[in-house]
Amino acid sequence: MSAPTDGPGPGKPPNIDLYTRNGFAGPMATIARAQYSPPYTRVQGSYAPRRFDVYDVADAAFAESRALPVAVLKGAGVTVEVARRSEPTAFAVRNVLADELHYVLEGAGELHTDFGVLQVRAGDFVLLPRAVTYRYARIDSPLREMIVVTDSQLAVDPENAPGVLNVELHVDAPVPDPSIDRGPGEYEIIIRHGREFTSYFYDYDPLPSLAVLGAPIVRRFNIENVHGLGVEKGGLMPPRLINDTTTRTMVYYLGNRRSDRPPIHHNADYDEVIFYVAGPGHYGAVDKPGTVTWTPKGIIHQGPEEDVPEGYEAWLLETRAPLSLTPAGREIGRLMETGQFDIHPSVGQPA
Numbered sequence: 001m002s003a004p005t006d007g008p009g010p011g012k013p014p015n016i017d018l019y020t021r022n023g024f025a026g027p028m029a030t031i032a033r034a035q036y037s038p039p040y041t042r043v044q045g046s047y048a049p050r051r052f053d054v055y056d057v058a059d060a061a062f063a064e065s066r067a068l069p070v071a072v073l074k075g076a077g078v079t080v081e082v083a084r085r086s087e088p089t090a091f092a093v094r095n096v097l098a099d100e101l102h103y104v105l106e107g108a109g110e111l112h113t114d115f116g117v118l119q120v121r122a123g124d125f126v127l128l129p130r131a132v133t134y135r136y137a138r139i140d141s142p143l144r145e146m147i148v149v150t151d152s153q154l155a156v157d158p159e160n161a162p163g164v165l166n167v168e169l170h171v172d173a174p175v176p177d178p179s180i181d182r183g184p185g186e187y188e189i190i191i192r193h194g195r196e197f198t199s200y201f202y203d204y205d206p207l208p209s210l211a212v213l214g215a216p217i218v219r220r221f222n223i224e225n226v227h228g229l230g231v232e233k234g235g236l237m238p239p240r241l242i243n244d245t246t247t248r249t250m251v252y253y254l255g256n257r258r259s260d261r262p263p264i265h266h267n268a269d270y271d272e273v274i275f276y277v278a279g280p281g282h283y284g285a286v287d288k289p290g291t292v293t294w295t296p297k298g299i300i301h302q303g304p305e306e307d308v309p310e311g312y313e314a315w316l317l318e319t320r321a322p323l324s325l326t327p328a329g330r331e332i333g334r335l336m337e338t339g340q341f342d343i344h345p346s347v348g349q350p351a
């Protein structure tokens, strides 16, 4: 059932806006209205919903073999970045101030980490906590990644497991393999500290490990093993996949599911960033994998129907950090309407 998309007429119910604090964890209230609140005619200023196609980040930005990810959204303690890699890297990276959640939009390759080796492929989420060193050692087909970098400590902690994600079966960790040792030579580790970088050099390969014990640190799962929980009625919140005990920055699964269309929403405390990563079903006006939608906190939105029988894959980043566009984000971000997440009708019209 779709929510009404315009005001009440004869026999039509009013529109119901939902106002929530702390995501859906705090006080909530509804507002019954004749008008449908999401549409706006135009906006002046920078605090505006945007839609990005990650393929619009020019390949030139990644042409250099030392190219690092490009941020499109940034806020206090969190950035949303895009990376493309067609060649293995000679260097390794260690982010010492932030956790990194990598989503592989396309491609495949071999990732070396302090904790062992992972064969990564499209649909993988790889959680690389801070202070873990990693390098892309082999590229089987060019990798394109969407990366969330956050001060928050992230944990793979699905709600409604094992229905949504079976952690025992479908979340794995890298496996040590001493044979990856590349032998004598000069090796570089780029330490990422905030927006700055410092390089350390070694005369031995610093990545290989013989064995690891203890808590799993680097974790990986594929979106094909994540399932939405259908509900006949309602279904306010999609299931959480990645938790942050401070509740600052969390990730939810937003693939198709049986549910009502989401409510008209005033999300008082969280920016919402949605990554549409696979079809064939359309998510409202979004139908190209690699599309990212950003609705800043407090901007009234509804968003498309999620009950799409053809199926699609998407995930949602919620953050208390007020996000804003980076220069690269400004280049590719297009003003978005907040009903079906289409390009806003004013785009391309004279101001």
Ligand SMILES: [Fe+2]
Residues within 6 Å of the ligand: 265, 267, 272, 301
């Ligand atoms: Fe929302």
